[in-house]
Amino acid sequence: MASHITDDGGRRAAARSCVRAVLLVVLVVAYSLVLRVVYTGLISGPFAYAGYTSVPQAWQDGVASTMLTAIVALLLPRRITCASDVVLWMMLGVCVGPAILMSGYTGYLDPAGAAAFSMLLAVVFSAAALAVRWRRDTGSALSTAPATAADSMLVGSRVVRRETLAWVLCGLYSLGTYGLMAVTTGFQFRLVALDEVYDVRAAYADDLAAGGGLGYLLSGQAYVVNAYVMIRALAKRAWPLFALGVVGQYLLYSTTGFKTVLFSIPAMVVIAVVLRRRRPRSGFPLLFGPVVLMVGSAIVDEAQGGITWTSLFSRRFIVTPGLLTSVYADYFSEHPVALWARSFTRFWVTSPYDTTPTKTIGQYMLPGSNVNANANLFADGYANLGAVGVVVIAAVLAAWLRVLDRWSRGLPVPVVGVLFVMSAVTLSNTSILTAMLSHGLLVATLLVAVMPRGGWGVLSPGEASALGKPERGQARRSFQRRA
Template identity: 45%
Template sequence: MGIASKQRASIAGTLARASLVPLAVAAYAFTLHWIYLNLITSNFRYLGYGYTTPDVYTLIFTYMAAAALAFILPNRLRNPSDILLWILYIVAVAPAILIPPYAGYQDASEAALAGIGIALAYAVSIVGARRQPEIPIQPLAKPLSGTSFWILLGVYSAFVYLMIYFTLGLSLDFISLLDVYDQRDEYREGLAGGGAIVGYLVSTQANVVNPLIIAYGLLKRRWYLLALGVLGQAILYSGTGFKTVLFSVPAVFIFAFILRHGRQIRTTWLIWGGVGVAAMAAIVDEIQGGILWTSLFSRRFLITPGVLTAVYMKYFADNPKALLSNSVLEGITTDHYGLPPARVIGYHMTANYEAAANANIFADGFANFGAAGVLGAAVILAIYLRFLDRASAGLPLRVSGLVVIMPAVALSNTSMLTGLLSHGLIAAVLLLALFPREPVAPVKEILPTAPIRDRRQSSKLHRLQGVASPARARSQ
């Protein structure tokens, strides 16, 4: 293909994307609005899910901000950073921009300013993580051999499950989705009774280690590894009651399918996937006469990050910032509340000091340092994504990409610092950096041995060998 043809194809692709992306974001925005108005507020108003008729211009403004972000996001999934950015956009960033205008906590100008602030901050993360494709990514560390890596991972996993057994007990009894809250209370009581370290081990095992085992089992069709990873998630779900652990298994399978057909699948399909999941949950609930699936998927994963963003930004705009006084800056900055931001907002919404309203990285950044905290979270995320891509250099995306799914979801309801230390972000970088790489065969070993009759095939072969083709040599 000539240069002119490539330019025309590039322009055509950009124009197609310029029309398809706004359409997908509009469908997503409409779906979130309809579900929030018709299903969420009527069933969960007592939890703070209110509704105010939005200003039309604010809706248009925030929609344009969300669509612009989607347009500058990667249009192909090439690195694990691309996957993390897209997941975080769908489950946290887009809802945080689109929902506040009608959540009832901010007025029109506040919601608009907050939306554009989050959009600009996330644009910093997107641009900061972007690389020139012709510049190879340098590995972060020397990988381990296959035997050493799997021994290390096996020893670590055995240690985690033994710690769970002696601290909390192990069970394979499947817990109903309606009974998970009782199990969570038991889990928290166990952690409070001296098993705090177990919480970090469980998060790493559930968010990173088991998905890595499942991903490699799928890639190599080693079904015993696949079974071990799924069994491990079942054990952790039974012990903790965390629904995200249970839903991580189908999420990994879905993304494994997406990445297997990565060249044919456009990233706008991910937005349509979010629309489809929310719509399907609403349809099933309508058929069953309940609200379970909408609560699990739409309210929990999509609506709540948007509502809590509005609550956080309104409350901490009118009150003193937290300044990480309950975290790494404890004793250095002034503690105005005696509670972390999640508990402050939980009490603000429910009058219950035990309620923890965990929000996404940008809402937490604002709670601690205002607009500077939002930008700081974006910069830290961009730096992390650079390290993530370096750590995964040389690995199939069907391995490295699946490892970041759950850490990305975790960022929708936690701070950047907590995500790094407690929810597997750093652990993902370390494991991917140490993961064994398969040797690449030399060019001469993969060249065809059959007689070459096609001139085009001959030219391609000589380019691979680094020499001029006979026809070009004669012309020179």
């Protein structure tokens, strides 16, 4: 009897696994087709002057890059059980996927070079994902639900409540951000239309030149600290505190003109809802989201007779990271690598360039300009050390994700998703070091280490949502062994 139950359960599990794999491949194919149509049909023409070029691609090469992306997707965790799973799936959708798929039709790399570079990206990203999961502890030590997890921790010789530590961290960070803003740019609380943000942004850049420290704090405030204030207030139904978080977020937007600060609020809401309602939770919706974003933006633009929303969302968050990866690969395969001489090695390494890699590429794409062509973490690695640099960055990414998994144990999945959605997206257009220091990754990592595991209310759908929980397959195997 026990053997029959085991065999029958194993066949059903294998069938479900096969169906999920097929659906995931279909999704990757749809993603690839939508990305190509949006780029070549809607973006390349109007933005060709800025380097958004396109060339015909042999169908065999297109199929190969799509299948390569599908293999990467199949190697990612099937279910989201740890914080790293959220980050990896998001990176595939807005960073790695576009970089692999677009390299063959942007015109910057020849077919052989595009295939080789796509393979390099696929291999190192997959290796990083597998390294994060290697010997990852998913046993009983991780099975504590958020509602019952210890909400105190030892600091020196004293036991301190996590709630207190989290609010102290957020309070000190907010004091630094808004205090520096008060003496640098002033508070500009006003209604700012989306077509007015460039004037606001220019004024902010001028003010920031006198006190650049604000630039290191602002993204962490917007994407992490204010996000924590809002979701904790929502969980506790502390509506005045929730309103304070929203006001703080809008104040940052109206002062800086950064649209991503404003759009981060709906992005966080969507991530929280998607991660909370998926049972079993998978990475499928995190890859499906970019497809919906591209199609939805194109439909709205078609109805309005413009390209505003496609430019704002598809071009900004998905297409540009893929395009610039090809540009970086093209330029730095023919020119000296930068050796991080404008970053942490500047004290003992002399740069072969007069500017940073981002400005070098900006001038390459738009001669005579002063554009910062910020690319993703892997493009930055290639710019600084070639193919070896891509491997180094993948290793750094894997190491950080393992630390993140360890420090975020017991937290509800939607909570971590909200805190890392925007910071993880920044990895698609900046280096990992810059993302850590200037875009909130470091403060988010520190915050999840100290924040309370319990009391998350609607954001904690139950014991199965705790990060680090055993997957369903593990529980089934345990039952079968007992049978």
